[in-house]
Structure formats: C-alpha cells, structure tokens
Amino acid sequence: xxxxxxxxxxxxxxxxxxxxxxxxxxxxxxxxxxxxxxxxxxxxxxxxxxxxxxxxxxxxxxxxxxxxxxxxxxxxxxxxxxxxxxxxxxxxxxxxxxxxxxxxxxxxxxxxxxxxxxxxxxxxxxxxxxxxxxxxxxxxxxxxxxxxxxxxxxxxxxxxxxxxxxxxxxxxxxxxxxxxxxxxxxxxxxxxxxxxxxxxxxxxxxxxxxxxxxxxxxxxxxxxxxxxxxxxxxxxxxxxxxxxxxxxxxxxxxxxxxxxxxxxxxxxxxxxxxxxxxxxxxxxxxxxxxxxxxxxxxxxxxxxxxxxxxxxxxxxxxxxxxxxxxxxxxxxxxxxxxxxxxxxxxxxxxxxxxxxxxxxxxxxxxxxxxxxxxxxxxxxxxxxxxxxxxxxxxxxxxxxxxxxxxxxxxxxxxxxxxxxxxxxxxxxxxxxxxxxxxxxxxxxxxxxxxxxxxxxxxxxxxxxxxxxxxxxxxxxxxxxxxxxxxxxxxxxxxxxxxx
Amino acid sequence: xxxxxxxxxxxxxxxxxxxxxxxxxxxxxxxxxxxxxxxxxxxxxxxxxxxxxxxxxxxxxxxxxxxxxxxxxxxxxxxxxxxxxxxxxxxxxxxx
Numbered sequence: 319x320x321x322x323x324x325x326x327x328x329x330x331x332x333x334x335x336x337x338x339x340x341x342x343x344x345x346x347x348x349x350x351x352x353x354x355x356x357x358x359x360x361x362x363x364x365x366x367x368x369x370x371x372x373x374x375x376x377x378x379x380x381x382x383x384x385x386x387x388x389x390x391x392x393x394x395x396x397x398x399x400x401x402x403x404x405x406x407x408x409x410x411x412x413x414x415x416x417x418x419x420x421x422x423x424x425x426x427x428x429x430x431x432x433x434x435x436x437x438x439x440x441x442x443x444x445x446x447x448x449x450x451x452x453x454x455x456x457x458x459x460x461x462x463x464x465x466x467x468x469x470x471x472x473x474x475x476x477x478x479x480x481x482x483x484x485x486x487x488x489x490x491x492x493x494x495x496x497x498x499x500x501x502x503x504x505x506x507x508x509x510x511x512x513x514x515x516x517x518x519x520x521x522x523x524x525x526x527x528x529x530x531x532x533x534x535x536x537x538x539x540x541x542x543x544x545x546x547x548x549x550x551x552x553x554x555x556x557x558x559x560x561x562x563x564x565x566x567x568x569x570x571x572x573x574x575x576x577x578x579x580x581x582x583x584x585x586x587x588x589x590x591x592x593x594x595x596x597x598x599x600x601x602x603x604x605x606x607x608x609x610x611x612x613x614x615x616x617x618x619x620x621x622x623x624x625x626x627x628x629x630x631x632x633x634x635x636x637x638x639x640x641x642x643x644x645x646x647x648x649x650x651x652x653x654x655x656x657x658x659x660x661x662x663x664x665x666x667x668x669x670x671x672x673x674x675x676x677x678x679x680x681x682x683x684x685x686x687x688x689x690x691x692x693x694x695x696x697x698x699x700x701x702x703x704x705x706x707x708x709x710x711x712x713x714x715x716x717x718x719x720x721x722x723x724x725x726x727x728x729x730x731x732x733x734x735x736x737x738x739x740x741x742x743x744x745x746x747x748x749x750x751x752x753x754x755x756x757x758x759x760x761x762x763x764x765x766x767x768x769x770x771x772x773x774x775x776x777x778x779x780x781x782x783x784x785x786x787x788x789x790x791x792x793x794x795x796x797x798x799x800x801x802x803x804x805x806x807x808x809x810x811x812x813x814x815x816x817x
Numbered sequence: 818x819x820x821x822x823x824x825x826x827x828x829x830x831x832x833x834x835x836x837x838x839x840x841x842x843x844x845x846x847x848x849x850x851x852x853x854x855x856x857x858x859x860x861x862x863x864x865x866x867x868x869x870x871x872x873x874x875x876x877x878x879x880x881x882x883x884x885x886x887x888x889x890x891x892x893x894x895x896x897x898x899x900x901x902x903x904x905x906x907x908x909x910x911x912x913x
Contacts, residue, residue: 422892515872529871558878559871627855638832645833647905649896661909670908676835685843688834693848695832696820709858711868716861718869750847751854767872791872 323348324485325814328542331488332390335382342375342382342393342437349395349439353486356817361461362471362481364400365408366440371395374437381435390545392435397487399478400441401448402533403522404428407438411524412456413446415682416650425522426554427491427533434549439487442477446684447641448498448526450474451756452746455686460743463505464815465781469740472502472756478536479506484817489546490536495527496629497736497760499534500772504735504784507774507813509543509801510536512760514791515767516561519554527636528559530629530764539811540773540802544568547794563792571798574806577611579796582728586622587786590758592737599776599783600734606807607732607800617728619720622762624713626754629761631697631710638694641687646678653677689750714765721766725790730800733759735772735784759786769794773801774810782810819849 323331323345334340350368357363378393398404401411403421405428410416424432431438445455453461453476463471464484471480475492479502482490492499494512503510511534518533525531535546548569553562583604588597604614646652655673663669668676683691697706724731736756746753763770768791775785785804789797805811820828825845829836836844890903899906 419896422888422895555878559873559875561873621861624858624861627858630851631855642833646898647907650898652898655908661912669910671910672833673835674908675833679833680835680837683834685840688832688836688840689844689847691832691834692825692828692844693851696824696828696848699828699831705859706855708868709863710855711870712863712866713858713861714869715866716863718872750851765869765872 324352326488327538328390328394328488328545331394335388335393338382342378343372345393346371346375346395346437346439349487353439356484357486359462359467359817360464360480360484360486361459362442362477362484362486363397363440364410364412364443364458364477367407367438370407371437371439374432378435378437389434391431391549394436394488395439396431396436397440397442397478397481397490398428398438399444399475399490399492401444401493401524402428402491403524404438404441407441409441409524411447412444412458413682413684413687414457414651415644415678419649421522423522426519426556427550428522430550442475442481442490444477445474446687447524447637448474448493448495449637449686449690451497451501451753453477454743454747455684457684462743463740463781464817465507466740469742469781470505472505472736472740474498475536476502479503479508479510482506482508482536482538483815485814489538489542491533492536493523493531493533494764495530495633496764497757499536500760500770500784500786501736501757503536503772504782505740507782507810507815508536508538509540509771509773509811510534511543511547511771511794511797512763512769513547513551513794514561514769516559517551517792517794519557519560521554521556525640527633528640529636530633532764540798540805541569541572543771544572544798566795568794568798571795572802573799574803576607576800576803579607579612579730579800580728581607581612581614582617582724582731583614584617584619584622584724584731584733586619587733587759590737590755592734593739593778595778596734596738596783600732600785603775603785603804604732607804610803610807614732617724619724621713621716621720625717625762625765626758628710628713628717628765630693630754631706632714634690634694635697635707636694638691638698641691644679644682645675651678651682653681717762718766721762721768729789729796731788733786733788735759735786739778739781739783763788767791769797771797771801773805775808776810819852820845
C-alpha cells in the first residue's frame with residue numbers, strides 16, 4: 319500500500335487520512351522515498367526537507383489521534399518553487415547571488431499552506447529568478463522532463479511541474495509571470511493555473527516583474543487545483559496589490575456541466591508556427607466541449623501578435639528595477655572590490671563600493687538575468703523610454719481591450735498552452751527568440767491580468783500537450799468548471815511517465 | 818535602433834554590471850536581435866491610447882505610524898556577508 323501512496327492526488331490522500339487508513343507519516347515517507355528514488359535523474363529539487371515534512375506530518379497525526387477534523391490539505395506533501403520565502407530554509411531563486419540565503423519569514427502562501435496542514439518536502443528548481451522557459455537557466459543545474467529525460471520540463475517553474483509529474487510531491491506551487499506555471503504544466507502533463515492578478519498574495523515571492531507575477535498551483539488534476547486555490551487565495555495586508563474581494567469555494571465549481579457555455583477560439587494563438595499535432599489536439603478538445611453542450615466559434619484578437627514584444631519590454635523593465643536590490647550588502651553573495659579601487663571615485667575610475675556592487679552582480683547573476691537587466695535598463699533610460707517602455711504599456715492597453723471585447727461575447731477562450739511539446743535540452747539555448755516563443759500563448763493572460771489554466775489534452779511522441787483555457791478577471795470558477803468537465807471526459811491526466 | 822559597443826558599456830554601468838568583453842559582444846548581438854522584434858510595435862498607432870502600468874487600480878496604502886514588534890536584529894543580520902556593531906559592513910564610502 320504505502321509504496322503507491324505517492325501516486326495519489328490530494329483528494330485521494332485526504333480520503334485515506336480521514337478514514338484513518340494511513341497516517342500522515344506514511345504519506346510523507348512514501349514521497350520522501352520517491353524523491354530519493356527518482357530525483358537523482360529528474361533533478362526537480364534544489365533543497366529537500368524530509369525532516370521538516372516528517373515533523374509536520376507528526377503534528378497532523380497527533381491532531382487526527384485527538385479526534386480533530388482535518389482539512390483537505392492536512393498531511394499532504396507539497397513542493398514549493400525556490401523563489402518563495404521559507405523561514406530558515408534556503409530560498410535561492412536558483413541564483414548564485416542567493417546561494418546561501420535563508421529567509422527570516424515565510425511567504426504568505428507558505429504560511430497559508432502550513433496553516434492548512436500541508437507538509438513541505440522541498441524547494442524546486444527554476445530558471446534563475448524565474449527568467450526563462452525551460453529551467454535550463456538555473457544557476458545550479460538543469461531539471462529534466464519526467465516523460466523524456468532528454469527534454470526540458472518547461473519553465474520557469476520546471477522543477478515544480480516535474481516534481482508533480484514524477485510523483486515527488488502531491489502538488490506544488492509555482493509562479494507565473496509570462497506562463498511559468500502553465501507552460502511547464504503543459505510540458506509535464508499536469509494541471510497548472512495562474513489565477514487572476516491580485517487573487518494570491520505575492521508577499522514573500524521574490525519579485526521579478528511586479529505587475530505580472532502571480533502565484534498558483536500545479537496539481538495532478540483539476541479537483542486538486544480547486545483545493546489548493548481555496549487555501550492560497552485572499553486579501554493580505556502585506557501585499558497592497560492583493561485584491562479585497564470575496565473568495566468563493568472553488569470546489570463548488572467542480573461540476574461536469576458546460577451546457578450553453580460560450581467558447582471563443584482566437585485564431586492568432588494557432589499561428590505562431592504551432593505544431594499541427596498540437597493544433598489538432600486543441601481542436602479536438604474544443605469539439606469535445608461542443609459535444610457536451612458548449613457553443614464554440616473562431617474569433618480574432620489581432621493585438622495578441624504583439625504580446626511577446628510588449629512582454630519582453632515590460633518584464634525586463636520591471637526586473638531591472640526589482641533586481642537592483644542584489645548588491646552584496648545585506649544578504650547573498652558578496653565579491654570583494656577590485657584591489658586597485660579606492661574610496662573616492664575619480665574620472666575614469668570607480669570607487670571600491672561600486673566595484674563591489676559590479677563584481678558581485680557580474681559573478682552572481684547568470685547570462686539570461688544580465689540580459690534582461692540590460693534590456694530593462696535600456697528601455698527605461700532617458701531618450702528610449704517613450705519608444706520602448708511607454709509604447710509597450712500602450713500596446714498592453716490594446717491587448718486588454720481585445721480581451722474585454724472577447725469576454726463580452728465568450729465565457730472562456732481556448733487555445734494551445736504552448737505551440738509545441740517539450741523540446742530537447744540545449745536545443746534552443748543559442749537563440750533568445752526561439753526560446754521565448756514557448757511562452758507566446760501564455761503571455762497575453764499575464765499582460766491582461768486574467769486567469770488561465772493548462773490541462774493535459776493529448777500526447778505527441780510520448781510528450782504531453784497542454785490545453786489552455788482563459789476566463790475574465792476573477793472568474794476562476796468558470797475556468798475550473800470547464801477544465802473539470804473536460805477532464806471528466808478524458809484520460810490524459812491519469813497517464814504517468816515511466817521512470 | 819541598434820545598440821553600439823558604447824551603448825552596451827553605458828547600460829552596463831547603469832546596471833552595475835562589470836561585464837567581460839565576450840559578454841558585451843554576446844549581449845549586443847542578442848539584444849539587437851530582440852530590438853528588431855520590438856520594432857513591430859511601431860506599426861501600431863497608439864497616440865490616443867492610455868498606457869497600462871497595472872491591470873488593477875493601485876494606490877498607496879497607509880497605516881498609522883504606530884510602533885509594533887520588529888524582526889530581531891540578530892536574525893536580520895544573520896544573512897549579511899559582513900557585520901559589525903549591529904551594522905552592515907561595506908567598503909569605505911566616506912573619506913576621513
């Protein structure tokens with residue numbers, strides 16, 4: 319029995335615990351063994367925390383033995399992307415500049431998961447500071463896709479998605495700035511949701527692009543997605559951009575019913591050199607929803623074509639500002655100044671402290687991060703601000719209008735999550751543009767602040783294909799209902815990689 | 818618009834990055850490739866369009882200036898590379 323426990327979903331684990339058929343300790347041990355067994359190959363985790371998980375499980379078992387009712391996440395092993403602060407546990411952002419950083423507080427989402435009784439099995443790998451689409455930009459090592467170890471897991475939450483797919487945790491948290499939850503979920507054949515901007519507190523999430531970042535769940539099915547959302551959503555006074563709106567019980571939306579649901583299929587999302595097999599799988603999914611009573615029609619959102627360019631100006635601009643804090647003074651790496659420098663800066667020379675800043679950042683940041691800081695600094699600099707940053711913000715408005723218009727007519731929009739399935743490790747490393755194309759279908763939702771989910775909808779050459787569903791702001795309920803209905807009529811989410 | 822070697826050096830200085838010569842060359846190549854794609858935005862007429870900085874209205878949140886428990890100093894300093902007398906130590910910035 320206990321050897322199969324790690325295969326289970328959150329709701330299955332909860333049933334066993336509630337009926338006292340297993341203990342939280344047995345659950346934790348099963349996942350810890352699984353990590354020992356497969357992670358040397360998958361490499362999803364930067365840090366594992368087995369002792370911590372066992373201690374938390376112990377507390378849950380005690381509560382159960384006292385006869386207390388337990389919540390749906392009690393005793394459920396979670397993995398957390400390593401850009402969310404965990405008190406006393408390394409939080410590196412997969413960057414050498416934070417290689418030794420131990421936060422002195424928990425992110426709000428971490429606090430909420432602990433309160434719900436979830437157990438922490440480890441912190442997962444990512445593209446450094448969440449900048450990338452394949453987890454190849456990690457400052458430490460590359461994570462592999464459990465479906466084919468020679469391919470990437472997607473990114474930037476590649477470690478979280480791979481850990482869920484490989485049954486190394488029951489669920490994981492990721493962060494999504496341009497697709498970093500949905501795209502790896504698609505590549506790894508799991509469910510990933512980016513909630514509406516402001517639904518989930520970003521307190522304790524290391525900032526990348528503050529107007530786009532959002533935390534969300536990566537799970538084995540849509541039911542689990544709703545359960546995790548229930549735990550993490552809600553206003554937090556420590557994040558002024560978190561929304562003060564009622565949080566519904568998302569599990570109430572787990573109804574297999576799409577009768578009368580209006581679906582828009584924006585043709586632009588199929589035009590980015592999208593793999594014909596991916597297109598076919600998505601269209602088949604739309605057909606299935608139609609058979610089940612939804613109405614679908616093709617539509618057009620012309621501004622979507624500009625999404626990638628807008629994103630690659632706005633995100634680096636915000637990142638160049640957010641990453642200014644890494645200076646070697648208060649935490650993380652510090653590299654000594656050039657020994658030739660002195661206190662005072664003179665023409666043609668720099669001061670010791672500036673030399674320390676520059677050397678720390680030069681050695682601490684990887685190539686992709688430096689590139690984005692440079693682009694952002696350039697786009698924000700005098701003389702170029704209007705041409706790049708302001709222009710991008712204006713086109714962002716056009717994109718939002720296209721979504722507003724679409725949602726006047728449709729309840730949901732259905733597209734591929736990514737134009738292709740997982741690509742080979744190293745395959746796109748030399749071409750900055752080809753790599754970014756992997757996010758072209760997911761970026762628009764971040765720019766518009768709306769929720770999006772990716773659910774498995776097929777396979778190509780043994781690699782999963784993802785279906786993206788988007789809804790208007792704060793309408794995660796419709797998103798969950800549509801995704802759940804689709805899932806109930808397909809078997810893709812039940813498939814497991816052979817490891 | 819194309820970034821010259823001088824532009825790269827200037828932006829690196831503003832970014833507080835001590836880049837190697839090799840990095841400067843690669844960055845110039847990659848950034849210029851991306852800038853070509855950004856040109857696409859100029860096709861659109863946005864004269865009468867308001868910029869979006871945030872998708873939700875954001876405003877300052879104020880609270881009363883009342884003392885509350887702070888994080889313990891030792892914990893705050895525990896991550897610092899160099900500390901003395903409850904302060905962060907950095908290379909000298911003021912001449913005596």
